[in-house]
Amino acid sequence: MSEHHDHDHDRTFQPDHAEPTSDAARLGLALRELLIEAGHYTADEERQVIEAMQGASPENGAKIVARAWTDPGYRERLLDNGIEAIKELGFDLQPYEFTVMENTHDTHNVIVCTLCSCYPRALLGMSPAWYKSGSYRARVVREPRSVLREFGVELSDDVEVRVHDSTAELRYMVLPQRPDGTENWSEEDLAKLVTRDSLIGTQRELGQ
């Protein structure tokens, strides 16, 4: 911010914000300036939040999964109270609740936000484009098995499908099943098996 109150956009924009091309985007940027001027938060705090979000990635989720696979006590705590359990590994998602849904041999979980595109972004990074698409959001609640088949997930009728619609203040992650034959693997190697899509539930089998 310059010393003079001159609204020089070239200098006050975050460089990673695109130049506004719509009225809504201009309104958003104007609101941002007003909030900063009124002291609700500082430009530096905003930058820190953006950096934290950009630093987040599915690797964080993979670390949590690998810990749950190798430590039964941690798995229990994670399923019981996700937000407290991820703090043990140095992660946080407050003010949201963090809810982890475990896949088993006869249960498959898949996550969606039908209202917008809620996603545990501060933990897992940006959501994939398809997660935000109207098609995925409308269809996965109504015909989850067809949508999952398109992602390559074939489920027999013995497997119960649970769709979780993230409509409010909870954020979700799927705890995928640990692949057979990995009994002696290190936590670090196990984490490498975990993919972004498996944390959303659009992938079920993890490769070795």
Added chain:
Amino acid sequence: MNEPLFKTGDRVRIDDRTPPVHHRVPAYAKGRVGVIERVCGLHGKPEKFIRGDGEPRQRIYRVRIPQQELWEEYGGTDRDKLDIEIFEHWLEPAE
């Protein structure tokens, strides 16, 4: 008011109304009956965020609805479920 009105296993009906503000209940869930899957925490009331601070905060529940009751000609099994987060002021007891 911080004591939950419902507990896990209770049958509840999601209100079928459409206030002209942000309210976070998708149309497909309105009027549906489900079972409380779990009781969650207190969070800002969405209808009060448009002007105000979300107070009074409201309890959130996860409500579980059988998929075959939600969609005509549902293509899965009778065990498939949909779980959705609903604020307490949108729920009433159901038979």
